[in-house]
Every structure is written in structure tokens, then in C-alpha cells.
Amino acid sequence: MIIHTILFVTDLYYPAKGRNYYEEDLFLTSKLRETFHLVICHPEDIEAFEDHTDLIVFRNAGPVANFKVKYEAFRKRVIAKHLNTYNSLDGKADMNGKEYLIQLTDAQLPVIPTIDTIDHLDELPHGHMYIIKPKDGADSVGLKFVEKDKLVEEVKAHSKDTLIQPLIHFEYEVSFYFIDKQFQYALYAPDKDKRWELKEYTPTDKDLHFAKRFIEWNNIHWGIQRIDACRNEQGELLLVELEDLNPYLSLLELSEEKRNNFVEVMKDSLQKALKG
Structure with missing residues (x-):
């Protein structure tokens, strides 16, 4: 029986807010x-190991903006050398930056309305407070709350490297976790002021229809995706982001049974990826 070698990419020292990435990855690698x-390496050291493994699993590496040049070089080598990655790097969402939020807005899908130039401010719901964030940001890096009359100072009109969204008053945030296209579990933050105090959430059929709509839109070949949404004051879900590169999984917040089930499904998915 052939035992394949996986290069597990993670930054065990990344200082995430409200959670410890390394605890999740130590559990998962075990x-x-x-x-x-299994070989574990830092995201900036992939090139030294990539030719000696069967599959590169990109996990809790933190925002790729922190090592943008090396990440872009890695993406080019994946194509040039036919490297096998997990997730597959054919996604249309966060793995390519947050431009997709504008595409989804233009397609009138249930997403927080998003633009990238103040010239289109009239396309957003009227308000006095907005959120801006860089297109290549992650983990709330660079996120700011800005009053309407300060937007011109904060957003460069012609660079289009910043997203602008209305400030949404919401009831709570909820995340749906998928392996390939199969729903695994959902978690939510019942106290919106404590974003990372998560509890298991039982989605309705309508909730799952909402989440699966974006999974189908993204249509990656294999991997783990997290659909982050907020429930607005009207009771409707709106997409916040679709994390399709290295979503934090909050595995240690799950029951032991669900956690172990997730691992077994992930192993099956990894075998699928190994077959290409």
C-alpha cells in the first residue's frame, strides 16, 4: 500500500485575534x-519541499498579503510544475483577493453591497458610516470604519485597491463549512460583540440553500470552504466573504463526534485530490 506524503503549510506562530491557529493545526496534523x-513547513518555505511531496495542503498560513511576493511566485510554480494543491487553486473567491465581492454585488446575489470607487457610492444603500478594507486583506487587516464625509480622504479614487461597503446592522454572524461541495457543520457567534466565541448552529433548509449557492458559484475541484454570512435586521442572510484558500475551521469548538467526522471526510477528500 502506497502512503502518500503531504506538505502541510502553516504558520504556527501567526498571532490571530481571538483564537490560536496552532492548536487547530496541531490537532489536524495529529x-x-x-x-x-506528513511534512510541516512555513508558507514562505514551500519551494524547498514542494518537489518531494505528493500534495501541498495550504492551511492556517495567515493572510497571504504578509508574504505576497512569495505567494504569487508559488502560484506561478503550481502552474509551471503541475504541483498538486489542496485547496485546488481554481477558486474565484478569497484566494484571488476580494474583487469577487463586487462581481457578486453586480450579479445581485445576497452579499453585502460592495464597490471599489467612491464614484459609485450612489449604488450602495444610503448611510452615514461605511467600512473600507483592502482587496488583498484578510483577518480584518486594514479594515476601517469611516464616516461618509471622510471617504474621499481614505479611498484613492483611481487606484481601486480598496473595497467600500455600507455598515450593516446585523443580529449575528454565522459560518458554513464545506468539504468539496458537501456541507459539514455551521458555527455562529450569538453575541456579535464576541466574534470568536462560537457555538454550533443548526441551519435551516433556507440557510443551506443560501450557502450552497455560493459553493456552486465558486465550483473549486476540491478543498475546504467557509461561507461567512451575517443575519441582518430583516432576518435575511448576506455574504460577508467566501474563504476558499485556507479557512480557519474552529475545529476545537465542535463536539468530538463532529470533529472526528470532519477529519474522516477531509481524508477522503485528500485522497481524491491525490488522484488529481
Whole structure:
């Protein structure tokens, strides 16, 4: 029996707000090594190991903006050398930056309305407070709350490297987790002021229809995706972001049964990716 070698990419020292990335990855690697040979490396060191592994699993590496040049070089090598990655790098969402939020807005899908120039401010719901964030940001890096009359100072009119969204008053945030196209579990923050105090959430059929709509839109070949949404004051879900590169999974917030089920499904998905 062939035991494949996986290069597990993570930054165990990344200082995430409200959670410890390394705890999740230590748990996950302890389970994956039951089935695979495992090599762990920092995201900036991939090139030294990529030719000696069967699959590169990109996990809790933090925002790729922190190592943008090396990440872009890695993406080019994936194509040039036919490297096998997990997630597959054919997604249309966060793995390419947040431009897709504008595309989804233009397509009139249920997403927080998003533009990238103050010239289109009249396309957003009227308000006095807005959120701006860089297109290549993640983990709330660079996010600011800006009053309407200060937008011109904060957003460069012609660079189009900043997203502008209305400030949404919401009841709570909820995330839906998928492996390939199969729903696994959902978590939510019942107290919106404590974003990372998560509890298991039982989605309705309508909730799952909402989430699956974006999974189908993205249509990656294999991997883990997290659909982040907020429930607005009218009771409707709106997409906040679609994380399709290295979503934090909050695995340690799950029951042991759900956590172990997730691992087994992930192992099956990794085998699928190994077959290409």
C-alpha cells in the first residue's frame, strides 16, 4: 500500500485575534499522520519541499498579503510544475483577493453591497458610516470604519485597491463549512460583540440553500470552504466573504463526534485530490 506524503503549510506562530491557529493545526496534523506521511513547513518555505511531496495542503498560513511576493511566485510554480494543491487553486473567491465581492454585488446575489470607487457610492444603500478594507486583506487587516464625509480622504479614487461597503446592522454572524461541495457543520457567534466565541448552529433548509449557492458559484475541484454570512435586521442572510484558500475551521469548538467526522471526510477528500 502506497502512503502518500503531504506538505502541510502553516504558520504556527501567526498571532490571530481571538483564537490560536496552532492548536487547530496541531490537532489536524495529529490525525492526518495516521493516514499520510506528513511534512510541516512555513508558507514562505514551500519551494524547498514542494518537489518531494505528493500534495501541498495550504492551511492556517495567515493572510497571504504578509508574504505576497512569495505567494504569487508559488502560484506561478503550481502552474509551471503541475504541483498538486489542496485547496485546488481554481477558486474565484478569497484566494484571488476580494474583487469577487463586487462581481457578486453586480450579479445581485445576497452579499453585502460592495464597490471599489467612491464614484459609485450612489449604488450602495444610503448611510452615514461605511467600512473600507483592502482587496488583498484578510483577518480584518486594514479594515476601517469611516464616516461618509471622510471617504474621499481614505479611498484613492483611481487606484481601486480598496473595497467600500455600507455598515450593516446585523443580529449575528454565522459560518458554513464545506468539504468539496458537501456541507459539514455551521458555527455562529450569538453575541456579535464576541466574534470568536462560537457555538454550533443548526441551519435551516433556507440557510443551506443560501450557502450552497455560493459553493456552486465558486465550483473549486476540491478543498475546504467557509461561507461567512451575517443575519441582518430583516432576518435575511448576506455574504460577508467566501474563504476558499485556507479557512480557519474552529475545529476545537465542535463536539468530538463532529470533529472526528470532519477529519474522516477531509481524508477522503485528500485522497481524491491525490488522484488529481
